[in-house]
Amino acid sequence: MLLLIIIILSFKKRAVQPSSSPSPSPSIATNFIIPSKIKPEQLPDDIKEIRKKVIASQIADNHGDILLYKTDTFIIEYIPSPDLFMVTIKKDPAEQAKKQAQEWFLNFGLKQQDLCNLPVSFILWAFELRRTNPTFSSLPDGCTGQPMQRP
Amino acid sequence: MEKITVHPSKSGQTRQSKSALINSIACPSKLLRSWVNRQSPVLRSASVVGLLAILLILLFSLFTLTYLAAPAFAAPGDPPNPQPCENARETEQLTDNWMTHPGTSDPPQGLKFTLLRVGKEGDPVSLDADLNFSVDFSKLQSIFGATNSDYLEGEFHDEEHRKANIMDLKSTDFNLFHGSGQKAAPKVMLDKLRTKYVKYVWENPKLAESGNEFSDINGKSPKTIWALVNDYGQPNPPTEGGNADTWNQTWGKYWPKIPTAYSEYYEGKIIFKEAIGQDAIVKTIKGEICPFNLDRIITFIMPEFFRTTAVTGQLNKILVPNAAQSKDANNLIKLTNNDTGKSLVGNIIQKCINAFNKTPLNKVLQKITKTTSNLLNPIKTVYAQEAPCLKVLAGGKQGTAPYCPLPTGQLQPGDSCDGQNVVCNFKIHWEHPNNPLHIGTKDNPGDFDSCREPDPDTDEITCYLTIAIWPVFRIPFLSEIWNNSLYSDEAEGGLNRGIGSDQVTGRPGLFSFFTPQAIYSKLFPTNYDRALDLLSRCYPQWPDQTTGEQSACDQLNTIGGIIPCAIQDDIKLVARCVSGKIGKNLPGQVGTDPNYKERFGGATECNKLYVRDLALKPKALQENSVIGEDGCNLLANAPPGSGEPPGGGTTPPNQDNCQGKYELNNPLGNFGDPNCDFSKDKLHRLLKTLDPLYADYWYGRIIVCESGFNPNNWLTGDPNADWHSPDPAGAWGLLQMGRGKNGQYDHGDVVWKRPEAPSMEGQVYNAVQYNKWLISLGMPFAYWSTSWLPCAAATM
Numbered sequence: 001m002l003l004l005i006i007i008i009l010s011f012k013k014r015a016v017q018p019s020s021s022p023s024p025s026p027s028i029a030t031n032f033i034i035p036s037k038i039k040p041e042q043l044p045d046d047i048k049e050i051r052k053k054v055i056a057s058q059i060a061d062n063h064g065d066i067l068l069y070k071t072d073t074f075i076i077e078y079i080p081s082p083d084l085f086m087v088t089i090k091k092d093p094a095e096q097a098k099k100q101a102q103e104w105f106l107n108f109g110l111k112q113q114d115l116c117n118l119p120v121s122f123i124l125w126a127f128e129l130r131r132t133n134p135t136f137s138s139l140p141d142g143c144t145g146q147p148m149q150r151p
Numbered sequence: 152m153e154k155i156t157v158h159p160s161k162s163g164q165t166r167q168s169k170s171a172l173i174n175s176i177a178c179p180s181k182l183l184r185s186w187v188n189r190q191s192p193v194l195r196s197a198s199v200v201g202l203l204a205i206l207l208i209l210l211f212s213l214f215t216l217t218y219l220a221a222p223a224f225a226a227p228g229d230p231p232n233p234q235p236c237e238n239a240r241e242t243e244q245l246t247d248n249w250m251t252h253p254g255t256s257d258p259p260q261g262l263k264f265t266l267l268r269v270g271k272e273g274d275p276v277s278l279d280a281d282l283n284f285s286v287d288f289s290k291l292q293s294i295f296g297a298t299n300s301d302y303l304e305g306e307f308h309d310e311e312h313r314k315a316n317i318m319d320l321k322s323t324d325f326n327l328f329h330g331s332g333q334k335a336a337p338k339v340m341l342d343k344l345r346t347k348y349v350k351y352v353w354e355n356p357k358l359a360e361s362g363n364e365f366s367d368i369n370g371k372s373p374k375t376i377w378a379l380v381n382d383y384g385q386p387n388p389p390t391e392g393g394n395a396d397t398w399n400q401t402w403g404k405y406w407p408k409i410p411t412a413y414s415e416y417y418e419g420k421i422i423f424k425e426a427i428g429q430d431a432i433v434k435t436i437k438g439e440i441c442p443f444n445l446d447r448i449i450t451f452i453m454p455e456f457f458r459t460t461a462v463t464g465q466l467n468k469i470l471v472p473n474a475a476q477s478k479d480a481n482n483l484i485k486l487t488n489n490d491t492g493k494s495l496v497g498n499i500i501q502k503c504i505n506a507f508n509k510t511p512l513n514k515v516l517q518k519i520t521k522t523t524s525n526l527l528n529p530i531k532t533v534y535a536q537e538a539p540c541l542k543v544l545a546g547g548k549q550g551t552a553p554y555c556p557l558p559t560g561q562l563q564p565g566d567s568c569d570g571q572n573v574v575c576n577f578k579i580h581w582e583h584p585n586n587p588l589h590i591g592t593k594d595n596p597g598d599f600d601s602c603r604e605p606d607p608d609t610d611e612i613t614c615y616l617t618i619a620i621w622p623v624f625r626i627p628f629l630s631e632i633w634n635n636s637l638y639s640d641e642a643e644g645g646l647n648r649g650i651g652s653d654q655v656t657g658r659p660g661l662f663s664f665f666t667p668q669a670i671y672s673k674l675f676p677t678n679y680d681r682a683l684d685l686l687s688r689c690y691p692q693w694p695d696q697t698t699g700e701q702s703a704c705d706q707l708n709t710i711g712g713i714i715p716c717a718i719q720d721d722i723k724l725v726a727r728c729v730s731g732k733i734g735k736n737l738p739g740q741v742g743t744d745p746n747y748k749e750r751f752g753g754a755t756e757c758n759k760l761y762v763r764d765l766a767l768k769p770k771a772l773q774e775n776s777v778i779g780e781d782g783c784n785l786l787a788n789a790p791p792g793s794g795e796p797p798g799g800g801t802t803p804p805n806q807d808n809c810q811g812k813y814e815l816n817n818p819l820g821n822f823g824d825p826n827c828d829f830s831k832d833k834l835h836r837l838l839k840t841l842d843p844l845y846a847d848y849w850y851g852r853i854i855v856c857e858s859g860f861n862p863n864n865w866l867t868g869d870p871n872a873d874w875h876s877p878d879p880a881g882a883w884g885l886l887q888m889g890r891g892k893n894g895q896y897d898h899g900d901v902v903w904k905r906p907e908a909p910s911m912e913g914q915v916y917n918a919v920q921y922n923k924w925l926i927s928l929g930m931p932f933a934y935w936s937t938s939w940l941p942c943a944a945a946t947m
Contacts, residue, residue, distance in 0.1 A: 031859050033851030041585070064832030081835035082850060088859070123859050126814070127866070127874075130859075138855075150848050150932070 029124055029136035033084065034145040036119035040083055043117060050108050051118060054078070054085070069104050073097040076104060085120040094133045098122050102140055116143035228353060231361035231377050238357050239416040239452045239558070256436045263432070263619040268599075269611050270590040279582035281565070284622060286421070286451070286575055313363060313408055316370030342388040344411035349386050352376040359416070367404040379405060418558075420625040421449040423579060425618065429600045432619045444843075445620065447579055450561055581620065590614055683726035686713070693722045813863045823862030823884045823903050823914065831860050834885070834915065837904060842919045845931075849918070853935050857887040862903035862914060886918040886935070893934075896921040 040051065055078050060067040062077075069076040074089045074097040087101040101122070105115055121138050124130045139145055257263050261282065268276040352361055353376055364373035374382070383401040387393035424442040426435040434440045557572040565578030583598075590612050591597030593604050599614035606612070688703035690696055698704050707713070707729075716728035804822035808815055815821055823829070834854070838846035858864035866874065868881040876882035880890035880900075888899030896917040904913035918934075925933050 031855040033855050035847070035851065039585075063828055063830035064836075065830040066832075077831070079831045079835065081832045081839070082847070086831065121855075123855060125859050125861065127864070131874075147852055150852075151844050 029130040032138040032147040090125045115140035229356040265617040274590045275587035277586040282579040284577045342390045345409040365408040424621045678730040682730035817865035884914040
C-alpha cells in the first residue's frame with residue numbers, strides 16, 4: 001500500500017510540474033483572493049470608521065452579498081462571511097474599470113494603500129476577460145500579498 | 152479574438168493529466184492499457200520505474216488484496232465475538248445539540264464567565280481561562296428513548312421477541328410483533344433489508360448483536376446469524392430469486408425474526424462554541440452571528456446508536472420537513488414558548504442556516520415542535536443532572552442500555568476520569584484569539600465590554616470581558632426521514648416548497664406485512680376467511696347465537712357485529728356479508744392511532760436511507776437519494792435512465808439568466824444557479840460548514856481561480872477549441888468539474904447547492920467529497936492542482 005501511495009504521488013508531481021518540456025508563462029489572468037495582512041479589527045480607528053461607511057453605502061442585498069456600487073462594467077460588493085470587498089469586472093477595458101473602482105473607494109477618504117488591508121480583491125468575471133488581460137492583478141494597485149496558502 | 156500565447160494543447164494536456172491521473176487511481180487497468188497504446192500523457196511522463204512498480208503491485212495485489220481489504224479486527228465469517236465499543240464507526244452526518252442552562256439560552260453554569268484585566272490605558276494584556284466540563288458517559292444512553300428501530304420493526308433485538316412463537320401469536324399480538332415500518336414497507340424491501348442484515352452481522356462478528364440467537368417461527372431451534380449462515384448459506388429469499396420450497400425449509404422459518412437494522416456504535420463529538428463579549432453573546436442568542444468553534448473536540452462513543460435515536464436529531468431529521476431542516480450544519484430546529492417564540496438554537500439557525508423562516512411549512516413545524524418539544528428537555532437536563540426530565544423517556548431503555556467509556560486517546564493534560572473512563576472531567580482551555588488585547592478606557596473600552604475610570608492612586612484601569620461557551624454534542628443522526636402525517640400535511644412542489652414533488656397525500660402504493668410463504672395463508676386470510684373465522688369462534692353453535700370465544704366477539708364488535716347483515720342459517724352467507732365490513736385500510740394509511748404519527752422509519756447509513764427512501768419517500772425523491780451501488784441501490788428497480796448524479800442533478804437547469812447576471816453560453820443553460828439564489832457570501836458559509844479547514848482555501852484560491860465565482864461557468868470539452876477541458880463532457884460550474892467521468896462526485900453540471908438540501912448536494916458538496924477522497928489517497932486538491940496552468944499555479 002505504501003508503495004502504491006508513493007507511485008501515486010510520483011504521478012502527481014509529474015502531473016503538476018511536467019518535466020518533459022518547460023512550462024510556458026501563463027498568458028491568462030489568475031483570479032485570487034488575497035487575504036489582508038492585518039485583520040479588519042486591527043485597522044486604525046479612522047480606517048475602521050470609513051470601512052463602516054463604505055459598507056453602509058449598501059444599495060442592495062443579493063442573498064447576502066452586499067452590493068455597494070454598480071456600473072455596466074463592474075460591481076463592488078462587500079461579502080460579509082469572509083469580511084472582504086470584491087470588485088467583479090464584467091467587461092473590458094478591465095484596467096480602466098479597476099481604476100474607477102479604486103476611485104470609488106478613495107472617494108470615501110481612503111488612501112490607495114488603505115485598499116490593501118480593507119481588503120479589496122478584483123475578480124475578472126468572464127474567461128474571455130482573463131485572456132484579454134493576462135497580466136491583470138487581483139490586488140489593488142500598489143499592494144503586495146500572497147494568496148491564501150493551503151492549511 | 153486575441154490569440155492566446157499559451158499553447159492550447161499544453162493546456163489540454165495538463166488538464167488531461169488531471170483526468171488521467173484520477174482515472175489511474177480509480178482504474179489502473181486503464182492506465183496500463185494507455186501505456187501499452189502509448190496514448191496516455193501521464194504515462195509518457197511517468198518513470199519506467201513507476202510503471203514496473205505498478206505491475207508489481209498488481210501482481211502482488213492478486214495475492215494480498217483479499218487480506219488487505221478485510222479489517223483484521225472483524226474477519227467475515229468468524230464466530231460471534233461482540234466488542235462494539237472498540238469498533239465504533241465514524242460518520243460525518245452529525246446533528247448538533249446545543250447545551251444551554253435550563254430554561255435559558257445561556258451556556259450551562261460555569262461556561263459563561265467574565266474576565267477582568269487591570270492596567271494602564273493601552274497596556275497589552277492576555278485573556279485566557281481554564282474551564283472544567285464533566286460528562287458522565289454512562290448517562291449518554293439515557294438520551295435515547297424507545298428505540299427508533301423498535302418503532303420501525305418491532306422489538307426485534309429483545310430476547311423475548313427473538314424467541315417468540317409467532318405461530319401461536321394472536322392477531323393483536325402479531326400486530327404488535329411488527330412495527331409500523333414493517334407494516335408500511337413493501338415485502339421486497341424488507342427482504343433486502345434482512346438479507347443485508349444477515350450479511351452485515353455475519354461479516355462483522357464483533358457487533359454487539361452477533362451473539363444473539365433467533366428461534367424459528369415456532370420458537371424452537373435458536374441459532375445465531377453466524378450459525379444460520381453456516382447451516383443455510385447466505386439468505387436468498389424468493390423475492391430475490393430464491394427457491395420458495397427450499398427457502399421455507401431453511402431461512403424461511405427464521406425470516407420473520409430477523410431484524411432489518413443492526414445495532415452499531417458510532418462516534419459522536421463534543422465541540423465548543425464561543426461568543427466573546429456581551430455584544431457577541433447577545434447577537435448569538437438573537438441569531439445575528441454564528442459563534443466560532445474552540446479547537447478542543449472530544450470524541451465519544453454513541454451507545455446503541457444504530458438502533459436508537461437521539462431525540463433532538465429526530466426532530467431535526469425526521470419530523471422536520473426537508474425544506475425546513477437545518478441542513479447547512481445539521482443543527483436542531485427548536486421552538487419554545489418564550490416571548491420571542493424561538494429558542495437559542497432556533498435563532499442561531501435563522502442566522503447560520505437562514506432556512507428556517509423561509510419555509511412555507513412554518514406552521515407545520517410549530518405544530519410538530521409543540522407536541523414534541525418536551526422531548527428536547529432531556530438534552531439539556533441530562534447533562535445538567537436534573538433527573539426528573541428523564542421520565543419523558545420512561546418507555547425507553549434508560550438504565551438498561553449499554554454504554555461505552557471514553558475512548559482512549561481523548562484525554563489531554565488536565566483531563567481526568569474515573570478508573571473506568573466513564574465519568575470524565577475535561578479541562579477546556581480558552582484564550583482570546585486576538586491576544587494580546589489592550590486596556591481601554593471607560594469611553595472607549597476597545598477589546599473589552601467595559602472599562603472603569605482609572606484608579607486615582609495607580610492610574611490603572613479595570614476592564615471586563617464576558618465570554619460564553621456552549622458545549623455542542625454532535626450526535627450522529629439516526630434517521631433522516633419524512634413523517635407520513637407531516638409529509639401529507641401540505642402540498643408539495645415548486646421552488647422552495649418542500650421537496651418539489653407532486654405528492655399531496657400519504658405515500659401511495661401496495662404494502663405488505665412481512666409475510667414468508669410458510670405462514671402467509673395463516674396470517675393473511677381473505678376478508679371472507681377472517682369473517683368466517685370470527686363468526687365461527689364467536690358463535691360456535693351458529694345459528695344459535697350463544698357466544699363462545701370472547702376475543703373473537705370483541706373483534707367482531709369492533710366492526711359493528713353482524714349488523715346489518717341478514718341472519719341466515721348458513722354461516723357462510725353471513726360471513727360473506729360481514730366480510731364487506733372488514734376494514735380496507737392499508738397499513739400505510741392508518742392514521743387513527745396517534746402513536747403512528749410519532750413513529751419513524753430507518754436505521755442508519757444504508758439501511759436508514761433505504762428504509763426512508765423506499766418506505767416513505769415518493770419515487771421522485773427516491774431518485775434524488777445518494778445511495779452507493781455497493782450499498783442499498785435504490786435505483787436498481789427504477790426505470791432505465793432515471794439515475795441521476797448525486798450532487799443535485801435532479802434540479803433541472805432553466806434559461807433564467809437571473810436578471811442578466813449570467814451569460815448562459817453552455818449547452819444546459821442555467822444549470823448552476825437555476826433558483827437564482829447563489830451568492831458569494833452563502834458560498835463561503837457553505838464551505839465553512841462543509842469543509843471548515845479548507846474553506847478559505849477553496850474560496851480564495853480554487854473557486855475564484857477556476858470560475859471567478861460563476862456557478863454557470865463552463866469550458867468546452869471540444870478538443871478542437873483553443874481552450875478546452877480534457878474531459879469531452881467539458882468543465883462545469885464553480886469548481887470546473889466534469890459530468891461523472893471520474894466517479895459520482897465528478898459532477899459540476901449541477902446546481903451549486905440544492906436549496907432544500909443545502910449542505911448535502913450540489914457543486915460544492917461534490918468537490919468537497921471528491922477532495923476528501925483525494926485526501927484519503929494523500930493527494931489533497933490533486934484534481935485542481937493539475938488543472939489548467941493558471942489555476943495549477945494557484946494551487947501549488
